[in-house]
Amino acid sequence: MSLIDNINKAFDHRIRLGIMSILMVNDYADFKMLKELLGATDGNLASHTKALEKEEYIKVEKQFIGRKPNTRYSATPLGKAQFKKHINALEKLIGK
Amino acid sequence: METNKYLNDITEIKNIMNRSSRFISLSGLSGVLAGIYALIGAGFAYVKLKDTSAANYENFSGRSSSLWGSDTVSDLTLIAIAVLVAAVITGFIMTLKKSKKSGEKIWDSTSKRLVFNFAIPLVVGGLFCLVLMQQGIAGLVAPATLIFYGLACVNASKYTMGDVRYMGLVFIGIGLVSTQFIGYGLYFWALGFGVCHILYGALMYYKYDRN
Numbered sequence: 001m002s003l004i005d006n007i008n009k010a011f012d013h014r015i016r017l018g019i020m021s022i023l024m025v026n027d028y029a030d031f032k033m034l035k036e037l038l039g040a041t042d043g044n045l046a047s048h049t050k051a052l053e054k055e056e057y058i059k060v061e062k063q064f065i066g067r068k069p070n071t072r073y074s075a076t077p078l079g080k081a082q083f084k085k086h087i088n089a090l091e092k093l094i095g096k
Numbered sequence: 097m098e099t100n101k102y103l104n105d106i107t108e109i110k111n112i113m114n115r116s117s118r119f120i121s122l123s124g125l126s127g128v129l130a131g132i133y134a135l136i137g138a139g140f141a142y143v144k145l146k147d148t149s150a151a152n153y154e155n156f157s158g159r160s161s162s163l164w165g166s167d168t169v170s171d172l173t174l175i176a177i178a179v180l181v182a183a184v185i186t187g188f189i190m191t192l193k194k195s196k197k198s199g200e201k202i203w204d205s206t207s208k209r210l211v212f213n214f215a216i217p218l219v220v221g222g223l224f225c226l227v228l229m230q231q232g233i234a235g236l237v238a239p240a241t242l243i244f245y246g247l248a249c250v251n252a253s254k255y256t257m258g259d260v261r262y263m264g265l266v267f268i269g270i271g272l273v274s275t276q277f278i279g280y281g282l283y284f285w286a287l288g289f290g291v292c293h294i295l296y297g298a299l300m301y302y303k304y305d306r307n
Contacts, residue, residue, distance in 0.1 A: 017105060021112040029116070033205055037116050087109060090102045 006089035008082055010055050015040055015048045020083045023058060023075035030072040049073060057082060119206040119256045121195035123187065124305050127297025130183035134289035137179035141282055144171050169229070179289075194305065206255065214252035217244050238281030242271030242288045257304065263296040 011017055018038040022029050029037075035045055052058045057079030062071050075083070114120060145168070195202045221244020225237045249264025267288050274284035 014108065017109055018112050021109045022116040025113045025117040033116070036201070036204065037112065087106070090106050090109075094099050094102045094106065 006085050008086045011086050028072045028074050119210045121191055121200050122256050123190035123194045124297050124300030126187040126190040127293050129186045131290050131293030133179045133182045137175045138286035140175050141172055210252055210255040213255055214248050217248040217251055235278040238285045239271045239274045242267050266292055
């Protein structure tokens with residue numbers, strides 16, 4: 001069925017859904033914000049952001065705020081488009 | 097069942113989008129209380145203006161404000177500030193209670209963004225009102241407070257519950273109408289900051305706070 005084709009395996013995890021959701025409605029989110037909102041551990045969150053980064057769905061920017069390193073993420077246009085497709089497919093599949 | 101999983105996913109997505117961009121712990125009840133404080137304040141102001149000058153008491157127009165002693169102006173300002181402080185403290189305490197119940201942190205990026213965006217039109221409005229008083233156009237102060245507060249609400253609604261937007265629009269409407277009835281500034285002020293807050297506060301309480 002073509003509907004199931006649009007379900008993207010890359011988003012098949014609660015934390016990845018969470019990361020993409022946050023980045024859809026915020027221009028940027030830093031590591032701390034993602035961690036707080038999703039209640040994930042450092043390592044767990046890092047592995048999921050790496051996976052999404054590999055797919056080029058999100059972009060990482062590392063900078064220094066004063067002396068402290070700060071890592072922030074944003075969704076790429078590709079990531080946003082793919083996530084929208086995923087959401088549409090989900091809604092169609094539950095018959096909305 | 098697969099459908100259940102998809103439904104959960106969608107619900108989760110919508111929840112997280114909301115939680116990360118909007119501050120959802122705003123307490124509706126605090127709006128009701130703010131409205132009550134405003135009505136009390138307006139009552140005090142009415143009595144104060146009545147006492148000030150028997151000849152002028154029904155005329156709260158800007159033209160006669162030059163006849164108000166600086167005493168009256170500072171008393172009215174004091175009343176307004178007292179109402180504001182009481183409303184903000186109440187709002188803060190009740191919002192804190194509400195966010196504790198739902199386990200959300202109160203001071204995070206969403207609340208910071210909310211406060212900042214609410215403050216911009218508010219502070220500008222405050223400064224503008226000072227200018228109005230400085231220029232001797234005190235009659236437009238009450239309409240201006242209504243209008244700028246409405247604008248602040250419309251702006252802030254992007255960062256908290258969207259219903260605040262409609263309250264903001266109502267405030268703007270009341271403010272604009274009141275410019276045509278300069279003599280009745282206090283009544284419009286009471287209608288906006290008093291009645292409107294009570295109505296919308298109650299609405300939001302019934303919609304969001306009663307879990």
